[in-house]
Amino acid sequence: MYGNWGKFLRVNLTTKEIKVETWDEELAKKWLGSRGLGIYLLLKEMDPKVDPLSPENKLIIAPGPLSGTSAPTGGRYNVITKSPLTGYITFANSGGFFGAELKRAGYDALVIEGASEKPVYIYIKDETVEIRDASHLWGKIMSETQETLKKELKDENIKVAWIGPAGEKLVKIAAIMNDIHRAAGRGGPGAVMGSKKLKAIAVRGTKDVPIANKEKFMLTIREKINKLRADPVAGGGLPKYGTAVLVNIINENGLYPARNFQTGVFQYAYEQSGEAMADKYLIRNHPCFACPIGCARMNKLPTIGVTEGPEYESIFALGSNLGISDLASIIEANHMCDEYGLDTISTGGTLATAMELYEKGLLKDSELGKSAPPLRWGNTEVLHYYIEKLAKREGFGDKLAEGGYRLAKMYNGEQYFMGVKKLELPAYDPRGAEGHGLGYATNNRGGCHIKNYMISPEILGYPKKMDPHDISDDKVKMLILFQDLTAIIDSAGLCLFTIFGLGPDDYRDMLNAALGWNLTTEEYLKIGERIWNAERLFNLKAGLDPKSEDTLPKRFLEEPMPEGPNKGRTVRLKEMLPRYYALRGWSEDGRIPEEKLKN
Amino acid sequence: MIHVRVYAMLIDLVGSRTLEVEGARTVKELLDILDSRYHGFKKELEKGFLILVNGVNVLHLNGLDTEIKDGDTVVIFPPVGGG
Ligand code: SF4
Numbered sequence: 001m002y003g004n005w006g007k008f009l010r011v012n013l014t015t016k017e018i019k020v021e022t023w024d025e026e027l028a029k030k031w032l033g034s035r036g037l038g039i040y041l042l043l044k045e046m047d048p049k050v051d052p053l054s055p056e057n058k059l060i061i062a063p064g065p066l067s068g069t070s071a072p073t074g075g076r077y078n079v080i081t082k083s084p085l086t087g088y089i090t091f092a093n094s095g096g097f098f099g100a101e102l103k104r105a106g107y108d109a110l111v112i113e114g115a116s117e118k119p120v121y122i123y124i125k126d127e128t129v130e131i132r133d134a135s136h137l138w139g140k141i142m143s144e145t146q147e148t149l150k151k152e153l154k155d156e157n158i159k160v161a162w163i164g165p166a167g168e169k170l171v172k173i174a175a176i177m178n179d180i181h182r183a184a185g186r187g188g189p190g191a192v193m194g195s196k197k198l199k200a201i202a203v204r205g206t207k208d209v210p211i212a213n214k215e216k217f218m219l220t221i222r223e224k225i226n227k228l229r230a231d232p233v234a235g236g237g238l239p240k241y242g243t244a245v246l247v248n249i250i251n252e253n254g255l256y257p258a259r260n261f262q263t264g265v266f267q268y269a270y271e272q273s274g275e276a277m278a279d280k281y282l283i284r285n286h287p288c289f290a291c292p293i294g295c296a297r298m299n300k301l302p303t304i305g306v307t308e309g310p311e312y313e314s315i316f317a318l319g320s321n322l323g324i325s326d327l328a329s330i331i332e333a334n335h336m337c338d339e340y341g342l343d344t345i346s347t348g349g350t351l352a353t354a355m356e357l358y359e360k361g362l363l364k365d366s367e368l369g370k371s372a373p374p375l376r377w378g379n380t381e382v383l384h385y386y387i388e389k390l391a392k393r394e395g396f397g398d399k400l401a402e403g404g405y406r407l408a409k410m411y412n413g414e415q416y417f418m419g420v421k422k423l424e425l426p427a428y429d430p431r432g433a434e435g436h437g438l439g440y441a442t443n444n445r446g447g448c449h450i451k452n453y454m455i456s457p458e459i460l461g462y463p464k465k466m467d468p469h470d471i472s473d474d475k476v477k478m479l480i481l482f483q484d485l486t487a488i489i490d491s492a493g494l495c496l497f498t499i500f501g502l503g504p505d506d507y508r509d510m511l512n513a514a515l516g517w518n519l520t521t522e523e524y525l526k527i528g529e530r531i532w533n534a535e536r537l538f539n540l541k542a543g544l545d546p547k548s549e550d551t552l553p554k555r556f557l558e559e560p561m562p563e564g565p566n567k568g569r570t571v572r573l574k575e576m577l578p579r580y581y582a583l584r585g586w587s588e589d590g591r592i593p594e595e596k597l598k599n
Numbered sequence: 600m601i602h603v604r605v606y607a608m609l610i611d612l613v614g615s616r617t618l619e620v621e622g623a624r625t626v627k628e629l630l631d632i633l634d635s636r637y638h639g640f641k642k643e644l645e646k647g648f649l650i651l652v653n654g655v656n657v658l659h660l661n662g663l664d665t666e667i668k669d670g671d672t673v674v675i676f677p678p679v680g681g682g
Contacts, residue, residue: 232646237607237679245679248606252674254654275610460680461649465658500680565654 001025002212003065003515004033004108009129011122013196014055014114018129023108029517029527033108034064035091036491036531038080041111042089043534048542052084052188053170053195055115061102061161061176061201062110064493068103068209068289070218071510072225073495075100075289083187084195085172085346085403086422086446088539090187093450093490094161095288095296096179101159103493104205112196121162121200123153126207134199139165141339142177149202162200163190164341166391170194171401173346173424177338181296181308182288185343187423187445188403212516220513224498224506225292231501233462238295238497239285243312244274246427253459253468254564255432257425258320259377260352261418261555264429265564268325272315276327293497299331310334310344313449316427317348322355323377333383340391346403349424351375351386353404356416363411369395418553421446421544430552430571431561433458433468435475437571439482441550442580444535450496452483462500471572476579484528491531533584533592546590550577601629602672607679612637626650627663629673647678 001024010019023037031040038060042048050056060080067074077099083090102110105124112122119134137145145162161178167190174190175183211217229235237245250256251269258266270276281301286308287294300306310318310331318333319325337344357363358375365374372395373381389397399407404424408417418425423446430437439452449455457478458468466475485504489496492511508521540546551557556571581590601620605613613633623629634641650657651674657665667673 232678233680236646237677241607241679245607249649249676249679252604252606252651252654252676253656270616273606275607456680459649459656461647461658462680465656467659565651 001028002210003511004028005106005210007107008037008109008111009107009124010111010113011129011131012114013112013116013120013131013198016131018131028065028515030530032065032488032491032527034062034067034491034493035078035080035487036527037109038062038078038091039089039531039534039538041109042080042082043538046082048082048538050082052082052087052192055113055196057082057192057195059112059189059192059196060109061112062108063099063103064491065515066510067493068100068205069211069514070290071221071494071514072228073288073291073293073498074493075291076490076493076495077102077184078490079176079184079189081189081192082542083189083445084170084191085188088421088445088542088544089535090189090445091490091535092176092184092186092189094176094178094182094184095291095495096182097289098159098161098178098182098203099493100289101203101205103209104207105203106205106207110201112198115195116197119197119199121149121202122198123202125204137199138168141165142180142341143339145200146180149200153202155204158202158204160200160202162341163193164339164391166341166401167191167194168199169391169393169401171342171391171393172403172406173343173350173401175341175343177341181338183338183343186345186448188343190341211514213513217513220509224502224510227506228292228498228501233500234293234497235501238293238500241274241278242285242295242297244277244297244310244315246312247273247315248275249459250428253432254561254566255429256320257316257427257429259323260321260356260416261425261429262356263562263564264432264566266320269320271325272319272327272330274312280327281331288495291495293495295497301328301331303328304332304335307331307335309338313427314344314348317345318383321348321352322382324380324383325378326380329380329383333387336384336387340387342387342391345426346424347387347390349419350390350400350404350407351382353408353417354386354400355382357408357411357413360413360416362413367396372396415554418555419447420552421549423447428455429561429566430556431569432566434471434571434576435466435468435479437552437556437573438476438576438580439479441552441573441577444532444539451486452479453486453496453499454479454482456482456499463503469569471576473579473583476576476583479580480583481525483532484525487528487531488524491527533596537592537597540591550590600669601667603629603633604672604674606674606676608643608677609640609675612640612643623667625663626652626657626665626667626673629667630663643677644675649676649678650674
């Protein structure tokens with residue numbers, strides 16, 4: 001096999017058994033690798049009904065066939081597991097260097113099963129794989145964990161993925177972190193790792209990924225890197241301002257959520273934008289492995305020193321959506337989330353839910369504890385105080401740690417939870433981009449933007465500009481294309497931001513050259529469709545009810561946007577959803593027919 | 600008076616985030632005026648742009664021929680993206 005090694009590691013933390021297993025080319029042609037391999041293995045080996053925090057849940061950490069190669073952005077990996085937050089599949093994707101290192105150790109995936117009784121970490125150096133005691137690391141925050149492991153293993157180049165105190169405490173919105181500030185965040189994979197008492201995975205890989213046609217591969221990737229460099233976004237805006245350049249764009253387009261999505265215009269957007277960040281705090285950008293784009297930001301603050309981030313999503317989540325304007329407070333809060341190992345979008349989303357419950361009088365001061373800051377919009381004290389409580393499950397933080405949906409339910413305010421399938425929504429009010437809204441409603445991991453980034457055509461104009469309020473079949477087809485194509489990009493081990501510059505044919509070229517295949521773009525998209533359907537099948541088997549769960553919060557369906565360019569708009573989901581099912585070839589009630597599954 | 604807001608690299612070029620322009624009847628005329636005032640303005644938009652008139656992308660109006668009138672707000676971004 002090329003691209004993939006055809007090997008993955010299986011580590012059982014109950015029995016402490018470590019095995020190397022194989023998979024073959026035929027399977028690779030169906031599932032590609034990473035996210036695709038993950039869902040294949042989960043469906044084959046695990047009952048989707050298992051308790052996500054039980055030893056029966058499996059945690060799959062998988063780089064793709066292009067991870068660890070010099071393909072542009074080839075450093076990514078996915079975490080595929082059953083989410084404790086949603087109860088459905090999650091496939092959390094992260095950059096940095098860890099994924100590439102795991103691949104270069106000779107494995108296409110690490111399948112973690114069972115649960116240890118005592119805290120452990122997994123050490124991998126090529127063929128050497130050990131389960132080691134991690135009692136001394138338990139309770140440690142990110143920076144301490146990385147430092148301790150580097151010293152202990154006497155290896156400055158070791159790459160580490162780990163959980164913080166939040167994952168240890170089974171906080172349902174806990175992330176798996178790697179390379180200091182990179183997160184596989186969405187859906188609470190950190191809690192799954194915590195339930196297995198697995199604190200960290202430390203990897204060193206020294207092998208070269210096998211490439212079918214090296215010369216052709218090098219020529220192909222050079223061409224693609226040039227394309228990315230020439231693109232005004234991938235080679236211009238993203239490196240210069242990072243993802244936070246979106247703050248002003250999305251705000252001017254009237255869909256930058258503020259105060260728990262009560263509106264889509266935030267008066268103080270500029271103060272927290274990429275432009276303002278570049279002016280005030282930016283010291284340099286910080287590319288992930290083999291990335292010619294380099295969107296990540298290193299900022300410096302007098303209070304916390306040098307830190308990475310925040311990304312656009314985190315600025316919204318810890319800023320505008322809580323009514324907070326001050327960028328320095330947002331940068332500090334983002335840093336705290338990284339230290340404790342929390343998903344920033346869900347942390348902000350949960351706090352926003354709490355703040356609206358408070359505003360509406362459903363959540364009272366007496367609930368919050370002595371000397372707790374009031375949960376008022378714009379109160380920056382909220383960030384520091386409640387993030388710590390949440391991560392440690394202390395006091396009221398124990399309720400926050402359950403995520404926004406469960407919190408809202410505890411206080412009889414379910415309508416104030418802005419999420420889909422219990423996953424807190426990212427930074428786009430769907431009343432300003434209706435195709436994106438359909439994406440939220442149908443995304444296999446719940447309220448997520450990145451697996452069907454319709455903001456790209458609806459607002460930014462990539463690959464072509466579509467009217468954000470067009471809800472024709474063309475729009476639905478574009479969404480399906482984005483879902484299937486993203487499944488390919490994820491499964492290949494690349495970063496989604498390469499869509500600013502590359503198209504479906506470019507991914508085909510790189511994959512064919514590396515894997516030694518001759519597949520057409522359509523055949524790759526078919527793999528993407530297969531992955532999407534398999535994930536949907538997992539959810540259906542786990543108990544998904546399409547009728548009540550392929551939907552959006554009432555706010556977007558019934559409350560017209562109060563101001564800005566989208567004033568008066570709601571999302572016409574009812575008109576789009578049946579056509580989405582039909583164009584996917586699913587039944588009217590959102591189920592997948594047998595013949596489809598056979599493919 | 601047309602109210603104009605610019606972002607990203609255009610802020611450096613213009614030296615400010617907001618400005619007022621008189622005498623432009625279409626977006627195209629507005630860009631011409633801005634280019635004559637700020638050398639290289641149109642060059643920044645050569646590879647693409649995102650222009651909103653009162654919050655609506657001109658591509659869904661009449662493109663660069665979209666008419667503008669006193670009191671309108673025009674927002675101009677060079678090509679930018681993220682996620
Ligand atoms: S574009 Fe940004 S997130 Fe993606 S690989 Fe490059 S630096 Fe990492």
